[in-house]
Amino acid sequence: MKLILLIIPENESSLEIGQAWQRAGATGVTILRSHGLYTLQRQMEAGKVELPRQVVSMAMAMAHVLDMIEEKGHLMLSVVQDDQVDGLIAAAESVVGDLERPDNGVLFVLPVERAIGIGHHKA
Incomplete structure (x- = not known):
């Protein structure tokens, strides 16, 4: 078994990709919001995002x-x-x-040694 991870820069395509993956045989697809550090840095440099003036912790700032x-x-x-x-x-x-x-996404595949609970849903 393999774990496929796809990071896409725009979220409009995720549902369409997920459905295409189901048609290709994936019994389950998980979609999570993501923020790349490079993109965050560019937005901060452009003045689109400001850090809070008083930072209690880096976790709170993030x-x-x-x-x-x-x-x-x-x-x-x-x-x-x-x-x-x-x-x-x-x-x-x-x-x-x-x-x-560039900017179309990043996909990588990792081996899965063991998976439990996979395949409970039918595509």
Whole structure:
């Protein structure tokens, strides 16, 4: 089994990708909000985000920054059989375009040694 992780910079495509992954055989897809540090730094440099004047802790400061910015990206995850990986990559690229191009997203695949509770849902 493999864990496929896809980070996309814009959230508009995530539902479409998730549905394409289901059609390609993924029984479960998880979508999480994500914020890349590079993007946060660019927004701070452009003056779109300010750190609070009094910082009690870095965790509080980061929570403040994340609340101020609009939702940008998503992290998508799915655990699939080895023979489904290429189909999910193709499905993602059919929505966002070539992942080798800048700003289309980042996808990587990790081996899963053991998974419990996978496959309870049918695609």
